[in-house]
Amino acid sequence: MWVPRLVGRSLSQLKTIHTVQFSSRQISVKIVNESNIEVQPEANAKPLTFPGVWLRDNCMCGDCFHGSSKSRKLDWDNFDTRIRPLSLRTDEQSKEVLVKWSDAHESRFPLSWLQERSFEPDKQQKYLRDFYRPTTRHWSGAQFQEIAQHFSYDEVMSQDSVLMQWLQALAIYGVALLRGAPLDEGVVRRLADRVGFIRRTTYGEEFVVQAKPGAQNFAYLSLPLPLHTDLPYYEYKPSVNILHCVVQTDSPGGSNMLVDGFHVADLLRRDHPEDFDRLSRVVVDWNDIGSEDGREFHNIWRAPVICLDAEGRYTRINHSVPQRDSHFNVPLAEVLPWYESYARFVRLAIADSHAFKTRPGDVLTFNNIRLLHGRTGYDDSEQSPRYIVGAYLDWDIIYSRLRVLKKRSTATASCQ
Ligand code: OGA
Ligand code: ZN
Ligand code: ZN
Helix, strand or coil, X not given: CCHHHHCCCCHHHCCCCCEECCCCCCCEEEEECCCEEEEECCCCCCCEEEEHHHHHHCCCXXXXXXXXXXXXXXXXXXXXXXXXXXXXXXXXXXXXXXXXXXXCCEEEEEHHHHHHCCCCHHHHHHHHHHHHCCCCCCCCHHHHHHHXXXXXXXXXXXXXXXXXXXXXXXXXXXXXXXXXXXXXXXXXXXXXXXHCCCECECCECCEEECCCCCCCCHHHCCCCEEEECCCCCCCCCCCEEEEEEEECCCCCCCCEEEEEHHHHHHHHHHHCHHHHHHHHHXXXXXXXXXXXXXXXXXXXXXXXXXXXXXXXXXXXXXXCCCCECCCCCCCHHHHHHHHHHHHHHHHHHHHHCEEECCCCCCEEEEXXXXXXXXXCXXXXXXXXCCEEEEEEEXXXXXXXXXHHHHHHHHHHHHHC
């Protein structure tokens, strides 16, 4: 903590200065526009500007910041947004910028801390891309072989670097395959635990996909399973599917189909903008009604097929014919045009989908918020059964793990 270092050389004893210039390797600082601070890490380096209000808000002294929880504890009920820096100093030994404020408070900021939080747009973009969430790359079905990365199950379980590569591939492309997993039912849980923890749903934590008499879910039949996203009827739709192939049918079917829903939406946006607009605007009711383990459920969530954020970026794709509600709460005039647009989206998705058959020991992982997936029909018999164990993970948990792994690998690299 920096506080003890202030003892004996308190900022209040310093002469009020507005600009400090040192030799070429030294930090220089100045107050600009009365409330901002400009920091030049060394001569000829690009100066970085930091708003005073933000700096004061992010003071890291013991009064303003709780170190062990890494949390702000500043008294925000009385926070003055008109706060001004009165004087600046630099500490070349510790490479810190010291600020005395108009509320008589004193703060010090490590140069590296400031650089990591630069307001320069390219630095912010880099942080968002490299650390917040990797930028997605959309792909067509024809590119599937290029983008689908394979990892060894054992390496994912034993090496953090491979775990990181798997999660990174999943974040960027929305799909990645693990190979060589043992054929026991605990694989999906062990994988989920390696990342964080399983996301439970109406159907439990792990679920088995096999043809079952009296199936409560359309997937538990050996019929073809048309392209869909799982669980569109949840507001918090589980993010990533883990499908572990334990037994694969010898019959011709049982292949998985995958298509990048974001790519299909790109095609629609480019070639049929009215359909795109409608599918991103009209709110559809998605539902699932039934009972599992003696508990009845009736799930509904209302959302468009293509969900966008305020900046027009995709946040989620919803599509499931079996789980689209017969309640359709839209104006009458919207119905037929919506069906036309939806049918176009589905046709485009089918045309772009890629089919492949997993083998025992394969674990297919994909982004349920983004990809549509399906399964071709197969003959289920005692001689030729099919047995898939599934579970879900959530992106919050995956991204968190990815950041921890990245931070750790950067720290290790910089120690070498
Ligand atoms: C499902 C599903 C795929 C498969 O259960 O929702 O998509 O391979 N299953 O059976
Ligand atoms: Zn403080
Ligand atoms: Zn599914």
